Amino acid sequence: MNIFFRELRANFKSLVIWSVITALLVVVGVAKFSAYYGNPESLKILDSFPPAVLDAMNLRAFNLTTVIGFFGIMFVYFGLLGAIAAAMWGSDIISKEERDRTVEFSLVLPVSRNRVVTAKALAALVNCAVFVLVTWGFSLLMVRSYKPEPGFYSFLALEMEGMFVIELIFLGLGLLLGCAMKQYKLSGSTAVGIIMVTYILSVMSGLQKNLDFLKYFTPFKYFDAGEMLRSGALGGGYLLLSAAIVVVCVAAAYWTYNRRDLYI
């Protein structure tokens, strides 16, 4: 428990910074939304956009002039932000001990490497959960001045669940990179690189029918806001796939961290 609490304290500043970022995203987003809200005329601008761009930004599935529509479009950004934060937390919480050269202290204490990874993973998990709650809370706060249509609150809840699952996937990936990579300097940037590649894959998979198979390789496509709105649930198959990815990443993280030499 002592490692867990120390990590929570050490990561608090980073959590505050990320919370400010997500709050800003919601505040700025909703401020922009106020220009579209209840104003169908404004949508005409979108007609001049090529359809591929509209698809890429998920602008065709939603009606931007409604609160649900607006948050449907926001989901991509929530997912991206959650993914980046989770991956950074996951890789950093392990690799920083080698970066700051504190391993010669922290791993000479009578603790197994398993216990270290567990405590740190749980601390990062708490961060991820708080991050979702902050996003959720600010969203609720900012839509108060509008009249959300019925079904908005359950839709937002579903989006936040989706965001949390995306966070879990990238947290697992980040942990694996932090545990497996001896080149601790690379683990954070590799994580962000993977996020960028998977995000681009998610855009590409929507562009052409024959690229549709790419959607299995990008967590950003596992939970599509339009699909969530239609079905009112997260896709069961994709949930299983997500769980499998998390389990494999975490298991591999423990396995490699136990076997490798610490970089001193």
Added chain:
Amino acid sequence: MSVIEVSNLTKYYGKSRGIVDVSFDVKEGEIFGFIGPNGAGKSTTIRLLLSLIHPTSGSAKVFGKDVVTHGTEIRRDIGYLPSEVFYYEGMKVIDLLKYSASFFPADSTQRMRELSDLMELEMNRRISDLSYGNKKKVGIVQGLLHSPKLLFLDEPTSGLDPLMQRKFFDLIRKENARGVTVFFSSHILGEVQRLCNRVGIIREGKIVEISDIRSLQQNNYKKLRVTGEGLKAADFKLAGVTNVQSDNGTTSFFFKGDINAVLKKLSGMKLDDVSIEEPSLEEIFMHYYE
């Protein structure tokens, strides 16, 4: 009883050498000196024993337990002072020490106060504000806090002023008198000579000599200095003579072997002066490295 048993321990980092086929024992209650120049493999050996890194081949036991499989248990009774200390920069000294203590069952509040008073440690400062020497003091207190049975000291005196060094050595001697085994790695021979019972000399990853300090000095080598008119280095060609140096009629050399042989040789010469000394560890050490 052996506290540390190392047998044929080998470590390669990829292709580069760490240590090769290192074997030695450290007995309970002794202060074992581990000497060698930078890059000889001293820190590698310690890190293997602490299971921070894993051996390429061979094995090592501490307290009779294998370091790879029982690392966690072993570390309960180990104190470690690395050559460079790094702690969580944002923490205060007192919080860091309490954090460290929280991993051990015994209450060490009393001991924390004693040790930090002795080392004149300011408990309320942040780690990031400490100088190199002050960080080292934190390292000493942290390493000894939980009353370990075995201490690993890796070049422990760097950064400490002479007064602190003396206090530190007194502290180590006191711990040793309580029965604590000490593994003392250093390249400063004077301190090894002052403190240790036995030494292992490591060079380019291999152990070149393990011996107790006294016999290393007494039985192995004598340092002879001979003064006489017309003496040349070539006059001392004899089995067991090394490091012959001639300067202005004075010739000095190391001799290992039957002392009578060299005395017989000397008796046939006309000498002004002769001295036979035990070489310092430093001289023995340099001898191994040439």
